Amino acid sequence: MSLEIGLQVRGVEINYYFVCKKKLWFFTHEMNMEYNSTLVEMGKEVHTSSYLRDRKEIMIDNLICLDFVEKELVVNETKLSKSMEEATRFQLMYYLYYLESKGVEGLRGVIRYPRAKKSEEIILTQKDKEVIDEVIKDIYRIKDMSSPPSAAKERKCNKCSYYEFCFC
Ligand code: SF4
DSSP: OOOOTTOOOOHHHHHHHHHOHHHHHHHHTTOOOGGGOHHHHHHHHHHHHSSOTTEEEEEETTTEEEEEETTEEEEEOOOOOHHHHHHHHHHHHHHHHHHHHTTOOSOEEEEEETTTTEEEEEOOOHHHHHHHHHHHHHHHHHHTOSSOOOOOOOGGGGGOTTHHHHHO
């Protein structure tokens, strides 16, 4: 297990790394616009109203907030785009990896898509762990940059809360 103390990041940073590296830079430089975002509000609404009955939220190390439903580690996703699906998958794999590094093994990860009424099981492989190690290092590299990395305008930008910073 190579997840080192000092190389820990928040789950949302893993998520943004896959959505957009420029967004990650903005977020990690105290430019948190997410409270403005209608899409984030939608996500929160799905998050808090779905599967409420057996849900337990646990904060670990003041770093990651985990949602357990029965014995499964669950992330709810509104499934807005392909890049967000990948981001959610890696965010959940990071949680599993993080817990493993603390000796918690054998957990099942599930991404639930409440609106589509379907779910996807996530199993963490050795290869995934190696990728996550590299991602964490790259997140630190991006956070250390003095200005945001460049990024081309894509469809996802239209719904991004940082749009005005990037293109206005
Ligand atoms: S507007 Fe586009 S390029 Fe800018 S932070 Fe958002 S997703 Fe990234």
